[in-house]
Amino acid sequence: MDFPTFLAQCLNAVQYGLLLFLVASGLTLIFGIMGVINLAHGSFYMIGAYLAWGLAPLFGDQFLLQLLAGMALAALLGFVLEWLFFSYLYQRDHLQQVLMTYALILVAEEVRSIVAGNDVHGVQVPGWLSGSVDLGLMSYPVYNLFACAACLLVALGLYLVVNKTRLGMMIRAGASNRDMVRSLGINVTLLYRIVFAAGVALAALAGMIAAPMSSVYPGMGGGILIICFVVVVIGGIGSISGALAASLLVGLVDTFGKVFFTQFSGLSVYLLMALILIWRPQGLVSKGY
Structure with a gap:
């Protein structure tokens, strides 16, 4: 993977994670x-x-x-x-x-x-949001x-x-x-x-x-609901800052999982959830908002 492609995937991951945050928050x-x-x-x-x-x-x-x-x-x-x-x-x-x-x-x-x-x-x-912007x-x-x-x-x-x-x-x-x-x-x-x-x-x-x-x-809401529950559990129930951190983390894992581990990409997010819950059962942010 060349650097421009890597940068594009990073932007895609951040965009997906932020959209997840809106739903998960x-x-x-x-x-x-x-x-x-x-x-x-x-x-x-x-x-x-x-x-x-x-x-x-x-x-x-x-x-x-x-x-x-x-x-x-x-x-x-x-x-x-x-x-x-x-x-x-x-x-x-x-x-x-x-x-x-x-x-x-x-x-x-x-x-x-x-x-x-x-x-x-x-x-x-x-129309005013169509087209592309040159990022170098x-x-x-x-x-x-x-x-x-x-x-x-x-x-x-x-x-x-x-x-x-x-x-x-x-x-x-x-x-x-x-x-x-x-x-x-x-x-x-x-x-x-x-x-x-x-x-x-x-x-x-x-x-x-x-x-x-x-x-x-x-039926487009079914898939997003499952991922959002994963985000809520990873971030910590009731924590908005935890939901933001978890959404970005899930976005990165999901995006790059589909790039590098195509056959197992569906497991990557749930494996992430399992590892974090083993490390912190209360989620990334257990207190505060």
Whole structure:
């Protein structure tokens, strides 16, 4: 492998890892803070991709507005779903959570089939993000660089919100002791609803960003869900910084595993998870966010 090819694979690994982080950060918020095993989280990623396909004719090259509109719709969906379904799962055992969220996967797939059909769809890259940029030794698609920058910007914003704002302080306190937070007069029900809506919006944003780089197809949330659970376990349940580190690590291992160990590439990520859990059963970041 020559150096330009190695550099391209590194950029691909970082881009894939950052997209994984967007999905996994929402999952770790819901799983770590609210205590709900949400198998339907991959469906929110799929919904985001279909939103990108459905909204593209309405917004044209106004891609940033399209992303904001899609996130707003996804957050509204998350708010309603938490009110109708997930708010009843907090005091239930994990088996009931798994059954409920698996049922939501089936509902999401059926609604997707009715609304968008079962065909594979493509989403065109916006005109102002098309083409490639010369990096000296190689050229790289502009849109892929935009995806990396957008994910990094969201990661920074998420860190600032959780660690530097009053809302983030309430979220951290609610994760540690929800009864104490409730006794202080904070509306924990509304707080959890906001957290869930944010998690859904992050997953949908990842789907919208990924849509122009890949096709939009039925069942696309299943594969991303499994990898995201791996990321959450490796990074440490409830840790956003751990999810970021684990996502980048998984992206590197998965990308270069497919390059150097093609026949065993499917095992590389799970082998990584096993090794890290042997070394640190609590994940890379066991405390903090």
